[in-house]
Amino acid sequence: MTTTPLKLFNSLTRQLEEFQPVHPGEARVYTCGPTVYNYPHIGNMRAYVFADVLGRTLSFKGYKLTHVINITDVGHLTDDADAGEDKMEKMAAERAQSIWDIARHYTEAYWADVKALNIRQPAQWTIATEFVPAMIDFAKSIAEKHCYELDSGLYFDVSTVADYGRLARAVTEEGEGRIDEVEGKRNAADFAIWRKTPPGEKRQMEWDSPWGRGAPGWHLECSVMSGQVLGFPFDIHTGGIDHREIHHPNEIAQNQAFCCTNGLNVPANSGANIWMHNNFLVERTGKMSKSSGEFLRLQLLIDKGYHPLAYRMMCLQAHYRSELEFSWEGLQAALVRLKRMLMAHRKWTDTLKEGRMTPGDSRERERVTNALVARFEAAVSADLNTADALTVLEETLALKGTAPECVATAASHMDWVMGLNLGHLQRTDLRLRPKAATITEAEIEAVLAQRKEARAAKDFATSDRLRDELAAQGVEVMDGDPLGWDWKLGD
Numbered sequence: 415m416t417t418t419p420l421k422l423f424n425s426l427t428r429q430l431e432e433f434q435p436v437h438p439g440e441a442r443v444y445t446c447g448p449t450v451y452n453y454p455h456i457g458n459m460r461a462y463v464f465a466d467v468l469g470r471t472l473s474f475k476g477y478k479l480t481h482v483i484n485i486t487d488v489g490h491l492t493d494d495a496d497a498g499e500d501k502m503e504k505m506a507a508e509r510a511q512s513i514w515d516i517a518r519h520y521t522e523a524y525w526a527d528v529k530a531l532n533i534r535q536p537a538q539w540t541i542a543t544e545f546v547p548a549m550i551d552f553a554k555s556i557a558e559k560h561c562y563e564l565d566s567g568l569y570f571d572v573s574t575v576a577d578y579g580r581l582a583r584a585v586t587e588e589g590e591g592r593i594d595e596v597e598g599k600r601n602a603a604d605f606a607i608w609r610k611t612p613p614g615e616k617r618q619m620e621w622d623s624p625w626g627r628g629a630p631g632w633h634l635e636c637s638v639m640s641g642q643v644l645g646f647p648f649d650i651h652t653g654g655i656d657h658r659e660i661h662h663p664n665e666i667a668q669n670q671a672f673c674c675t676n677g678l679n680v681p682a683n684s685g686a687n688i689w690m691h692n693n694f695l696v697e698r699t700g701k702m703s704k705s706s707g708e709f710l711r712l713q714l715l716i717d718k719g720y721h722p723l724a725y726r727m728m729c730l731q732a733h734y735r736s737e738l739e740f741s742w743e744g745l746q747a748a749l750v751r752l753k754r755m756l757m758a759h760r761k762w763t764d765t766l767k768e769g770r771m772t773p774g775d776s777r778e779r780e781r782v783t784n785a786l787v788a789r790f791e792a793a794v795s796a797d798l799n800t801a802d803a804l805t806v807l808e809e810t811l812a813l814k815g816t817a818p819e820c821v822a823t824a825a826s827h828m829d830w831v832m833g834l835n836l837g838h839l840q841r842t843d844l845r846l847r848p849k850a851a852t853i854t855e856a857e858i859e860a861v862l863a864q865r866k867e868a869r870a871a872k873d874f875a876t877s878d879r880l881r882d883e884l885a886a887q888g889v890e891v892m893d894g895d896p897l898g899w900d901w902k903l904g905d
């Protein structure tokens with residue numbers, strides 16, 4: 415079905431580029447996954463909604479997709495630029511719990527959010543601690559030419575690779591956040607690829623290596639997991655925009671070293687051809703951040719009564735390269751938009767269910783369907799312009815006089831790429847129903863049934879009294895609402 419070439423913004427060149435797969439007909443994508451020392455916040459989840467839309471777009475365009483997302487359960491320090499403590503060790507010490515338990519708990523919490531947001535399962539979740547022997551092998555192969563050992567670990571010498579930091583466009587020596595705290599580092603930007611456990615200390619997670627007992631560096635992990643599973647070079651590497659500054663330049667430096675040493679001298683030599691970054695979800699006070707302690711979890715949105723796909727809709731309304739400001743009003747608007755789409759979609763599928771097929775030429779119907787889908791394809795092919803793509807979906811659903819089969823088929827393709835699940839959601843799933851509410855749905859429905867009877871009998875006094883009783887319990891009855899929200903629960 416592919417007609418429009420797929421253009422993606424490559425952070426390496428800061429330009430839109432046409433997607434040209436390394437392996438014909440395939441797309442291999444690696445996404446930097448969460449560090450599982452805490453719950454993901456909805457900002458983190460924006461990164462995975464973006465990667466999911468990318469993956470769905472590639473599949474929709476006919477590429478055989480292999481998507482890998484990692485789980486970082488060791489090695490990510492509290493400062494991306496190679497200083498501070500391991501985030502996992504720190505949390506384990508604070509909680510007096512085993513790291514393994516912490517990792518399991520937060521990985522599961524992350525997977526629950528992935529599911530709730532209708533993010534597809536990748537081909538593989540790579541767990542960092544399962545790749546440690548491969549990380550040691552990778553480090554061994556580049557150590558002689560590109561690394562040097564200090565008391566605290568094995569360091570990567572960034573001056574040994576061409577054009578270090580080109581992704582960040584940062585000055586190597588004085589780039590942001592390059593804190594040179596380690597005595598003996600040759601360049602301020604050099605980073606540990608293996609961190610030795612200091613003498614007399616014991617880490618919960620440590621392994622033997624040629625450079626002593628210790629743990630791998632975070633940057634090494636992603637180079638190894640992506641290269642091992644997808645092979646260098648693969649097509650696309652994604653992550654949040656913060657990774658453009660330190661984590662990904664360091665991955666690229668390692669990939670260059672590895673590819674040169676191992677005779678994989680690929681043209682761009684960065685490990686991946688295209689590096690893509692989503693912008694931040696922000697709050698009025700600034701970037702939403704796990705490390706700052708307070709943050710919004712998807713579960714809080716659900717507890718307040720919002721369906722999680724309303725948050726997915728909120729993400730899709732903005733381009734992934736733009737900042738998106740979170741607000742409850744914005745979430746409410748996204749929910750209403752989702753509900754409108756659902757109702758419009760339902761009308762078409764009901765028409766089909768009633769068997770009202772359009773007589774006539776099936777070739778003509780195929781042509782109409784393809785023309786509708788082509789408009790949508792043009793939107794997503796323009797660097798994943800989901801905002802335009804949603805408009806095309808809405809306009810398709812609002813068509814009049816077009817054969818229902820054409821609209822329903824075209825809309826189901828579009829919905830699949832957007833991942834809004836219009837075909838399965840029920841109108842009642844989208845009701846605002848805060849967890850704190852004490853009244854049950856059955857109780858609400860019972861009162862509404864009484865009220866319906868009263869109204870049928872033109873007993874408006876009783877009808878109003880029942881309505882007021884519900885209002886006192888936070889239930890807003892919405893008579894005659896075109897969206898069909900018969901009732902909703904407030905906070």
Ligand SMILES: Nc1ncnc2c1ncn2[C@@H]1O[C@H](COP(=O)(O)OP(=O)(O)OP(=O)(O)O)[C@@H](O)[C@H]1O
Pocket residue numbers: 446447448449450456457458459460461653654655656657692693694695696701702703704705706
């Ligand atoms: N506010 C945000 N909006 C969008 N993406 C974000 C935001 N914060 C982090 N990310 C992205 O989420 C993904 C997971 O990040 P990770 O689990 O490592 O979070 P973190 O860096 O520990 O958290 P934080 O930066 O919030 O302290 C990364 O791709 C990261 O770039």
Ligand SMILES: [Zn+2]
Pocket residue numbers: 445446447636661
């Ligand atoms: Zn990574």
